[in-house]
Amino acid sequence: xxxxxxxxxxRSTDARLLWKFGYNFGxxxxxxxxxxxxxLKKGEVFPPFLYISIINSCNLRCTGCWVDVAAxxxxxxxxxxxxxIKNAKSHGNSxxxxxxxxxxxxxxxxxxxxxHPDCYFQIFxxxxxxxxxxxxxxxxxGNATPLISVEGTANVSDERRGRRDVLGKTLxxxxxxxxxxxxxxxxxxxxxxxxxxxVSEAWVDRLIELGVHYCWFHTYRAVGxxxxxxxxxxxxxxxxxxxxxxxxxxxxxxxxxxxxxDDKGQALCPAATGISxxxxxxxxxxxxxxxxxxxxxxGDNDGDLYKTITESQLLKDxxxxxxxxxxxCIVLERPDLLKEVVERNDSRDTTARGAAHAELAxxxxxxxxxxxxxEIREKHWLYRFAKKHWFFGxxxxx
Numbered sequence: 296x297x298x299x300x301x302x303x304x305x306r307s308t309d310a311r312l313l314w315k316f317g318y319n320f321g322x323x324x325x326x327x328x329x330x331x332x333x334x335l336k337k338g339e340v341f342p343p344f345l346y347i348s349i350i351n352s353c354n355l356r357c358t359g360c361w362v363d364v365a366a367x368x369x370x371x372x373x374x375x376x377x378x379x380i381k382n383a384k385s386h387g388n389s390x391x392x393x394x395x396x397x398x399x400x401x402x403x404x405x406x407x408x409x410x411h412p413d414c415y416f417q418i419f420x421x422x423x424x425x426x427x428x429x430x431x432x433x434x435x436x437g438n439a440t441p442l443i444s445v446e447g448t449a450n451v452s453d454e455r456r457g458r459r460d461v462l463g464k465t466l467x468x469x470x471x472x473x474x475x476x477x478x479x480x481x482x483x484x485x486x487x488x489x490x491x492x493x494v495s496e497a498w499v500d501r502l503i504e505l506g507v508h509y510c511w512f513h514t515y516r517a518v519g520x521x522x523x524x525x526x527x528x529x530x531x532x533x534x535x536x537x538x539x540x541x542x543x544x545x546x547x548x549x550x551x552x553x554x555x556x557d558d559k560g561q562a563l564c565p566a567a568t569g570i571s572x573x574x575x576x577x578x579x580x581x582x583x584x585x586x587x588x589x590x591x592x593x594g595d596n597d598g599d600l601y602k603t604i605t606e607s608q609l610l611k612d613x614x615x616x617x618x619x620x621x622x623x624c625i626v627l628e629r630p631d632l633l634k635e636v637v638e639r640n641d642s643r644d645t646t647a648r649g650a651a652h653a654e655l656a657x658x659x660x661x662x663x664x665x666x667x668x669x670e671i672r673e674k675h676w677l678y679r680f681a682k683k684h685w686f687f688g689x690x691x692x693x
Contacts, residue, residue: 297677299548300508307506308476315437316478320415323389328685330387331570335689339605340569340614345383346392346584349376349404351576351647353397355421356457357446359484359526361519361585364396366647369576371593373403379574379593380411382600392417393439394584396576399424408436417442419482421461422468430475441472442480442511447489455488466505473506480552481507485536486515486526494539499547509550512536517661518585518626520648527627530662537664537671545674555623557687558679560670562663564624567617568691572610579645580604582613585626586633587651588642609640618691623665630658 304313327343334341349371353364371379380391391414398404398418408416415438422443425433433439445465446455452462472479481502483493492498494512502510514533517524528536537556544551557563565571566583573581579589580603590609596602604610616636617625625633634655636642644651673679 296544296546296548297675300550303503303548304478304508307473307508308478309434309437312434312437312476312478315412316415316440319389319413319438323413324415325685327387327389328570332689335569340610341386341601341605342569342571343388344390344392344565344571345388345574346394346571347371347376347379347574348394348396348576348584349398349407350396350401352400353395353421354400354423354458355397355461358455358457358521358523359486359515359517359519360521361516361587361646362396363647369647370401371574371576371578373406375578375593375598376403376407377410378598379600380407380414382598384411384414386601389414390417391415392419392571394419397421397424399429405429405432405436408433408439412436412438414438416440417480419444420468421456422465422472425468425471427471427475430471430477433472433477434475440478440480441468442482443469443472444482444484445493446484448492451488451492455486469505469507478508479506480509480511482511482513482552484515485512485528485532487528488526490528490532494536496543496547499543499549503547503549507549509552511552511554512540513555514664516585516624516627518654518658520650520654522654522658524659524661527661530666533662533664534666534669534671541671541674544678551678553678554686555664556671556682558673558682560672561688562622562665563688563692564617564622567614567622567625568687568689569610569614570686570689572604575645577645580607580610581645582610582617583626586613587645588637589645590640590642609636609642612636612640614691621663621665622667622688622692623663626658627661627663628665629660630655
């Protein structure tokens, strides 16, 4: 299937875009992980992959969203964003996840991609603002892949995302990306209302038919002001999502992103391993996007992001506490422990709504990807090799 996927990508994208992806993300990404491993031996944790929410605004109102999308707009201005990317680059980083809100509402998104042609960016988007003009800019710059969210059928999408004709506009964005020969992905937050429709071979075949190159099925996180825990998956369903991804990546000509299990099928948390942390639209440095607490900002230490992150006691405490408690998601499984970490470090609420402490106190234990004794190992040798060397526990779990 790897050869079939490679053939499909060669026919549907530009060689220049494939080169940018292979070199900036592939080769340089692997190199940044190797530098990360060397830093770990010295007790320094600076993530090789940073996720940056560049703006809080969004046109949708999704159930379970933890971002204050209706609050007054906050965004990381170009100069500050440029500075933090340069700082991370000086320590070997080349890959950045760009989140929102809706990233394409940021007026300087294309400009920041242009400013860093030696990096690669994955843009998490609903696809509604990807016009022909925007797609043409992305193709011209060549160092970004849109990851477009699809949350269910037409009715489910409208219900989950608080607007009308959401799926139709999203599919139009996907079609525009494919027509402009962009490397294009589709992401789904799998929950009770879309499980049967999207965790299916038929949906994967539809994605391939559309021309999509990769997909990401991640499980629903019941957090935020409208957590909707009734949408969370059961342990058997989470296991089914894992099994589905392993099987499909061995059978279908489409890549499957999978950030929450290692090559042996053991659960992992990217934030607990230190391989990724998150920066909010207000410049707060958080353990991950759903942990909306921080003690530091990107402007601390005169903008020396490396110093700020490696010396953060909150991030250190979060990583050690999470890794000791579970290989899964401490936010879902042990919100009580997360509450202790936040209180122990006197961390501030980084939301605009100012309710994160109360929301955390009200959370009850839910399932995550940790399911010891039911590990599903990677079947395909290439995925297994890549995960073993460039995305796994890195000694975080003992």
